[in-house]
Structure formats: structure tokens, C-alpha cells
Amino acid sequence: SPTSLLPLALFAHGCAAFLAPAPLSSLLRLAPTLKSALHHGPVAAKRQPAASLRMQSNPDAEEEASDSGIRQLLGVRGGSRTQNKWAIRVQLTKPVTWVPLIWGVACGAAASGKYHAIWDGASFSEWSTDFTKAIVCMFLAGPLLTGYTQTINDWYDREIDAINEPDRPIPSGAISENEVIAQIWVLLLGGLGLSYGLDKWAGHDFPIILALSIGGSFISYIYSAPPLKLKQSGWIGNYALGSSYISLPWWCGQCFFNVDSFNPQVAVLTLLYSLAGLGIAIVNDFKSIEGDREMGLMSLPVQFGAEKAKWICVGTIDFTQLGVAGYLASIGETKYALILLGLILPQIFLQFTTFLKDPIKNDVKYQAAAQPFLVLGILTTALACGHHTW
Numbered sequence: 001s002p003t004s005l006l007p008l009a010l011f012a013h014g015c016a017a018f019l020a021p022a023p024l025s026s027l028l029r030l031a032p033t034l035k036s037a038l039h040h041g042p043v044a045a046k047r048q049p050a051a052s053l054r055m056q057s058n059p060d061a062e063e064e065a066s067d068s069g070i071r072q073l074l075g076v077r078g079g080s081r082t083q084n085k086w087a088i089r090v091q092l093t094k095p096v097t098w099v100p101l102i103w104g105v106a107c108g109a110a111a112s113g114k115y116h117a118i119w120d121g122a123s124f125s126e127w128s129t130d131f132t133k134a135i136v137c138m139f140l141a142g143p144l145l146t147g148y149t150q151t152i153n154d155w156y157d158r159e160i161d162a163i164n165e166p167d168r169p170i171p172s173g174a175i176s177e178n179e180v181i182a183q184i185w186v187l188l189l190g191g192l193g194l195s196y197g198l199d200k201w202a203g204h205d206f207p208i209i210l211a212l213s214i215g216g217s218f219i220s221y222i223y224s225a226p227p228l229k230l231k232q233s234g235w236i237g238n239y240a241l242g243s244s245y246i247s248l249p250w251w252c253g254q255c256f257f258n259v260d261s262f263n264p265q266v267a268v269l270t271l272l273y274s275l276a277g278l279g280i281a282i283v284n285d286f287k288s289i290e291g292d293r294e295m296g297l298m299s300l301p302v303q304f305g306a307e308k309a310k311w312i313c314v315g316t317i318d319f320t321q322l323g324v325a326g327y328l329a330s331i332g333e334t335k336y337a338l339i340l341l342g343l344i345l346p347q348i349f350l351q352f353t354t355f356l357k358d359p360i361k362n363d364v365k366y367q368a369a370a371q372p373f374l375v376l377g378i379l380t381t382a383l384a385c386g387h388h389t390w
Contacts, residue, residue: 104253
């Protein structure tokens, strides 16, 4: 049943704690950079002020220094330098950005209505097989294909990094260009190979997981690489980012567990949620308005100014979710629609009490408080899809 996915979703959410086993105070200091890497890709993380230069005047400098190894492995700013080649390779894949993809796969499995769990009376063979399937699918979406995306982004940013962040693995020479190119190909081909294996495992006549993987990898390439370089556009780049983090892993998980459950209605719902993802990505753009303008990146705050952009941001987040809630109610999934509405209201409250007052000062505070409600709303929608008879 759909509710059997709740523990799996909690497992996916718990991966964040596994990937970043730092004390709470450390994570709060990491929040701006983690949020940048998670919601706007590697470039945004590179725009953060070099607060580490002020470490000697920071009373928590010693504790921050102890976090630098974690930062390095997560692939966020402020990490220590290392000569360990495998640690450098992991750093290039930015593990902190795997988490939303893992969550998306769990949501897709929920939407399939075919995930079996032992507490639902499934046999050991059924629930252990489905759990293993979910983990393998998460490995595809996270370490392999998101790792490919982050590595290729660093590759195309290597010249900018040589100026702004010379300690990054590629411009610092910690890893050679040939080794980076090899990593890109290994992750890409490994991901495509595994996706084809998942199609075979699921018994698909058409290799839908492979097709999704190829499509997502292509989007990742044109997001980072010239001449298109989608991330230079506030609208297109942010929507490409949102759809890659929400729609694609959902589709992958749902099609893997039950391809027959995937239909145009579900596709539209997930693409709508990608609009909410666009709004989330805009939140990250406010602190980097000047840097974006200098680099020629047409973020929405650059195009419209901070005052207009903040309303565009919250509008895309709120109206998207309200539209989804209304749709769920219209198809008879009233319980899930009410739950989703209950998860939207705290987000609106937090927008008015934090973000809209000062989007530059309060962006991190708003993200930390509001995003749990957003991602639980995505899971609620997935459970509604799994429960509904189309």
C-alpha cells in the first residue's frame, strides 16, 4: 500500500544525516553553502563570501576547522584540502546534492502503488526485493547520475574557479584533467548501464529507465556546457534544475516499480512541482545579485530586481502547490488534498514572517524552516497518486 513507503521515505530523508554527520551548530554554519549546492548547482555555491578568511576572528574557528573534512567530502565551500584521490573524486560528485534525488525515487515508488513492505503482510522475499530495488534505484539517481552532473559542472567551471576558487580540485591540480574526464565518462556510462539493468530487472519491453537517464544526462550537459549553458537563464536554468531534482527521480522510481501506473496526469503533477522547485531555486539567487550581474547570469533578481523577484519566487512555490491540492481534491483524494493544504500553510506563514521581509538576510532561515513542509508535500502527492485508481 502507499503508506508502506513512509519508512522508506524516512530512510531517504535520513541519508542527509548520514552524509553530513556534523553537530547541529556545524550544520547551521554550513547551511548557506549546502543550500546553494543543493538548489542551484555548483556555481551558486561558488558565489558565497569567503567567510573562511575571517576564521581567526571567529570564536568557533576551531570547531569550524574540525568540520572542514566533512565539507570537503560533501563538496561544499570551506572544505580542507586533501591528497587522497578518492576523497577528491567524491568531492567532485557533491554528495550533499544526492539527497533530493534519493527522496524523489522514494516518492516515485510511493506513487507506483506497488511497493511491498513486511508491515503490510508482504513476505520476506517481497519486501527485501523491493527494498533492494529502491536502494539500487537511489544509487543510480544519486551517486552515479547526480555525481556525473556535478562533476561535469565543475569541469565547465574550471576557468572561473581558477579565479574565484583556486583551491577547487580541478584548478588546484589536485586531480588532473584527464582523471576528471575519465570520472565523467565512468559515472555517465555506469549510470546508463545500470539504468538498462533496472529495465531488465523490471521486465520492461521499452527501456524507460534508460530513456529517462539519457534525457536527464543531456539536460545536465546543456545546463553546464556552452553554447546553451541553461544556468545562465533565470527561468530556463532554474526550471531545468527543478525538473531534474523532482520530476526525473520520481518518474524513475515510479516506472521501475510499476510502469503501468505512470500516466499523463502524474507527469503533469510532477512537472508542476518542478515549478515549485524553480521558486526554491530563485530563493538562492538573492544573495548573489551583484555576482550574477558581473558574470552575466540572468537570474530573476537581476532581471526584475529583488522586490519583484521575491513575489515571483513565493508565487511559483505557493500557487503550484495550491493547484496540486486543488487537483487532488477534484479527483476525490480529499484526505491527501487537506494534508497537502496543511503543509502549504506553514510555508506561507514563514514567507511572510521571514523571506518577504528581507530575502537577502532571511533566505537561509526561510529555507531551513519551510523546505521540510515542501518535501513532505511532494511525498503526500505521491501517496495520493499511489492510492488513486486512474
